[in-house]
Amino acid sequence: MAHNELILTDVTKRFGGLTAVDALSFKVESGQIYGIIGPNGAGKTTVFNCITGIYKSEEGSVLWRGEEIRGKTPYQIVDRGIVRTFQTIRLFGQMSVAENIMSGRHIKSTQRWWHGIIPTPGKKRDELENWQKVEEQLDFFKLSEFAATPVGSLPYGLQRRVEIARAMAVEPTLLILDEPAAGLNDKETLELLETIFKIRDKGVTVLLIEHDMDMVMEVTDYLTVINFGKKIAEGTPEEVQKNPAVIEAYLGSEDDDDE
Amino acid sequence: MKELQKFAYPVFFIVMAVLPHMLDDRWQAVAITFLIFAVVALSQDIILGKCGMFNMGQALFFGMGAYTTAILNNEYGWSIIATIPLAIIIPALFGILLAGPIVHLRGDYLLVVTIGFNIVFVQVLQNNLGGVTGGPNGIFGLDSLSFLGYDLMSQISVYYFAFIVLLLTLWVMHNLAGSKPGRAMHYLREDQLAAESIGINTRVYKIFSFGLGAGIAGLAGTVYATQYSAVSPEAFEFIQSVLFFSIVLVGGSSVPGVLIGVFVMFVLPEIFREFATWRYFIFGFAMIAAMIMRPRGIWPATFGKIPKFLIKDNNHGA
Numbered sequence: 153m154a155h156n157e158l159i160l161t162d163v164t165k166r167f168g169g170l171t172a173v174d175a176l177s178f179k180v181e182s183g184q185i186y187g188i189i190g191p192n193g194a195g196k197t198t199v200f201n202c203i204t205g206i207y208k209s210e211e212g213s214v215l216w217r218g219e220e221i222r223g224k225t226p227y228q229i230v231d232r233g234i235v236r237t238f239q240t241i242r243l244f245g246q247m248s249v250a251e252n253i254m255s256g257r258h259i260k261s262t263q264r265w266w267h268g269i270i271p272t273p274g275k276k277r278d279e280l281e282n283w284q285k286v287e288e289q290l291d292f293f294k295l296s297e298f299a300a301t302p303v304g305s306l307p308y309g310l311q312r313r314v315e316i317a318r319a320m321a322v323e324p325t326l327l328i329l330d331e332p333a334a335g336l337n338d339k340e341t342l343e344l345l346e347t348i349f350k351i352r353d354k355g356v357t358v359l360l361i362e363h364d365m366d367m368v369m370e371v372t373d374y375l376t377v378i379n380f381g382k383k384i385a386e387g388t389p390e391e392v393q394k395n396p397a398v399i400e401a402y403l404g405s406e407d408d409d410d411e
Numbered sequence: 412m413k414e415l416q417k418f419a420y421p422v423f424f425i426v427m428a429v430l431p432h433m434l435d436d437r438w439q440a441v442a443i444t445f446l447i448f449a450v451v452a453l454s455q456d457i458i459l460g461k462c463g464m465f466n467m468g469q470a471l472f473f474g475m476g477a478y479t480t481a482i483l484n485n486e487y488g489w490s491i492i493a494t495i496p497l498a499i500i501i502p503a504l505f506g507i508l509l510a511g512p513i514v515h516l517r518g519d520y521l522l523v524v525t526i527g528f529n530i531v532f533v534q535v536l537q538n539n540l541g542g543v544t545g546g547p548n549g550i551f552g553l554d555s556l557s558f559l560g561y562d563l564m565s566q567i568s569v570y571y572f573a574f575i576v577l578l579l580t581l582w583v584m585h586n587l588a589g590s591k592p593g594r595a596m597h598y599l600r601e602d603q604l605a606a607e608s609i610g611i612n613t614r615v616y617k618i619f620s621f622g623l624g625a626g627i628a629g630l631a632g633t634v635y636a637t638q639y640s641a642v643s644p645e646a647f648e649f650i651q652s653v654l655f656f657s658i659v660l661v662g663g664s665s666v667p668g669v670l671i672g673v674f675v676m677f678v679l680p681e682i683f684r685e686f687a688t689w690r691y692f693i694f695g696f697a698m699i700a701a702m703i704m705r706p707r708g709i710w711p712a713t714f715g716k717i718p719k720f721l722i723k724d725n726n727h728g729a
Contacts, residue, residue, distance in 0.1 A: 204608060206604070206607075206608070225607070225612075226604075226607040226608050226610075227607055227610045227611055227612045227613075230608065230609060230610035231610060235608075235609070235610075236608055238605070238608075242602050242604060242605035242608075243602070243605065244597070244598055244601035244602055244605065244606075245601060245602075246601060247597065247598075247601065248717055250717040250721050251594065251597075251716075251717060254594060254717075255594065255598050255606070255609050255611070256609055256610075258591060258594070258595060258598075258609060258610050258611050259610035259611075261591045263590060263591035263592070265592050265615075265619050267586075267590050267591065267592065268586065268587045268590040268591070268592030268593050268619070268623070269583050269586060269587065269623065270586065271586050271590075275590065278591075279589065279590075280718075283717070283718045283720075283721065286721065287720070287721055290721065296721075299717065299721040299722055300717060300721070300722050318609060319609070322609065322610060
């Protein structure tokens with residue numbers, strides 16, 4: 153117990169005749185920044201969907217702290233400390249930044265359904281405590297000045313930050329980031345790197361998918377490379393960069409494009 | 412807008428509190444109707460506006476409350492006030508039971524199912540199921556309001572009964588807006604997948620919204636039965652549900668929007684009575700125009716109810 157390990161064993165997900173994820177196994181250890189990379193359509197996001205309960209994999213097992221979480225619903229998985237962000241940002245567009253982050257406090261709030269009808273002193277205290285947690289996240293992510301701004305009107309880079317802040321408001325043990333640098337400029341990517349390191353320093357394990365190779369090499373401790381749903385390599389960034397299979401499947405093909 | 416609201420609410424409450432003394436009998440009845448339908452429209456707003464569930468069967472819960480009061484009063488001799496708890500609980504339980512198997516349906520499919528429920532309900536009433544609903548004629552000759560031994564026969568007391576029910580509804584909606592369940596409903600309405608992925612059991616809150624909306628509509632039903640001393644099936648037809656549905660859409664999912672919507676739908680037609688059939692022709696076009704020019708409603712829902720200490724001086728927008 154208390155080993156914050158995520159172990160995937162032979163996870164397979166099929167869509168009709170297409171095998172999107174094929175007998176994939178990997179292990180994320182506590183405190184790591186773990187990367188999953190692979191060319192477009194390699195099945196990276198599908199893996200994340202299988203971990204977070206949006207899809208149920210047909211075969212294999214997903215063990216989190218020794219518990220089988222395959223087949224659990226997304227909110228049950230969040231309850232166990234695994235929170236994700238999306239590649240295409242999914243925020244509550246009409247609502248303010250503060251309210252979006254407040255959604256992350258949902259499972260920590262002690263209010264029950266009847267508190268929606270009748271207020272009690274306990275509810276008032278709970279509301280205040282959770283809004284204060286939201287304030288902490290606003291400060292941590294330097295979003296205080298946008299607290300009351302509807303997220304839909306914010307620039308893309310800030311929306312990314314709000315989404316990570318919302319996930320962090322859950323106080324997760326494992327944070328899953330789906331292409332967090334997609335659509336960010338160089339300056340924003342650098343800020344994101346800093347943020348990811350700061351999140352790790354808080355004791356949160358980070359699992360991320362990334363396209364930006366430079367970023368992956370810089371930020372991750374350990375990598376799994378997948379292609380056509382299969383693992384083709386794993387190791388530290390240095391090891392992976394030297395792996396011929398990776399160079400051929402991913403880096404190599406990029407070089408080809410460049411020539 | 413915020414300043415206006417701060418000023419407008421007390422004025423609205425004061426005007427509504429003294430209103431019946433300035434009206435004759437006919438207009439008092441119109442004012443009571445306004446209050447009752449405002450409560451039903453607000454209960455519809457909880458399901459459709461706050462939670463985003465396409466429910467087109469709100470008249471079912473309204474009618475269930477009215478019939479609960481009528482049957483308990485007529486068959487079992489309960490006083491009107493004593494029927495209130497059951498007139499809330501029975502529709503609320505039905506709301507939960509009916510919503511349970513259907514809330515996972517996508518918008519338009521849910522809409523068709525709720526229409527079905529509404530039609531079945533009216534058929535059951537008309538066929539006098541169990542011999543207590545009075546068939547197509549309904550139930551009439553209910554007792555008038557009495558409380559602690561006082562007979563409150565006058566129309567003015569019915570008005571204040573309806574007014575208290577409206578205030579209660581507004582109070583519940585205010586509590587809902589600043590609570591975990593209320594926010595969960597907004598989140599799932601905005602993006603269900605994102606809501607689930609942040610830890611919200613969306614199914615529970617969808618069913619909750621149906622239960623709450625049905626309970627409030629049931630309470631409005633009690634007032635309705637009191638006003639007419641009678642209930643009959645045609646008052647709870649599916650076309651009534653359509654009206655409540657369009658009030659929330661046209662008004663926008665906000666308290667002022669819903670009140671404006673109810674006023675336009677139920678009070679304006681009374682004012683322009685001499686134009687007879689032409690009024691619905693004009694209202695139909697007014698609805699079309701409103702939706703084209705203000706697709707989010709005449710008075711759109713505002714989010715952003717956040718505590719003041721979060722709003723810093725150099726805030727952007729909002």
